[in-house]
Amino acid sequence: MKLASLLKSSAARIGRSAAGAALGLGLTVAFLASAPADAFAQTAAPASVPQAEGDGPALWVIRDADSTLYLFGTVHVLRPTTAWGSPKVDAAFDASQNVIFEISNPDDQAAIQPLIAQYGVSPDRPLSSLLTAEEIAELNEAAGSIGATAAQLDPLRPWLVGLTLSVAPLAKAGYDPQSGVEIILKARAEAAGKPVTGFETIDEQVRILATLSEDTQVAFLRATLESWEDATTELDALVEAWATGDVEGIERLGVDEMRSASEEIYQALLVRRNANWADQIQALLAGSGTTFIAVGSAHLAGDDSVQEILEDRGVTVTRQ
Incomplete structure (x- = not known):
């Protein structure tokens, strides 16, 4: 393969994996709902979820003498028509006394705005100093999809622009943050009086992206400019694997690609993050009660998954 083709192929992989990884962050719901030009319509969470065929998304359980912890992988942005309802998931959720997400407030638009201002703006390193003239022209064209121009995006950091542009096509394909798993489960938890907490804060999640090296951020943005219209195709495949409980498919499409x-x-x-969450899960096991834990599905697939880390520490995790 020629060098130019190799670089383009590598950039495309970074774009796909980074976009998928960003969608795996719980903050995505708040971020998308407050994106420039209101990329996604503001709608209420669906009252009901279409029932999945077969067993639906994967569910795991961890038990000791006085604790039961359910582990459920999620997708943060879905079409309202996505069929993922599952009696076993409903039963586990209903039996739980409290619920833990990646972050407790995935729909908090007010919380994300000051963080974007703090971590997403870099006037001393404008995009025009990092991209070629040709790439700026491509950026201007892509920016039109969110009602912006390259000049308006120039002061923003590459991670923020790459994320914004990579998710923009999803709205046209019918994806809606209000149909994401966490928003629906949070509404159910609040209606049932179940406490909702998070493993992390929105601030911590934003800083994960903001502290990526500039080279990686720029590579992500460049790849997004090359293939941003393919974001829907990539997410469609991941959602299909998730909704059918195909953990190997999630590993191949999300984890391995990344x-x-x-x-x-x-x-x-x-x-x-998986290691940190495993620490918190072990602390929960030291207590008592039943807890429902819902985190991005990529965290529950692959050799470095939360389950594998726990198993390596002597904790038994069983798929339901």
């Missing part, structure tokens, strides 16, 4: 494209992204968005 690692092959960028070890930095893989370590930052999956490995270190």
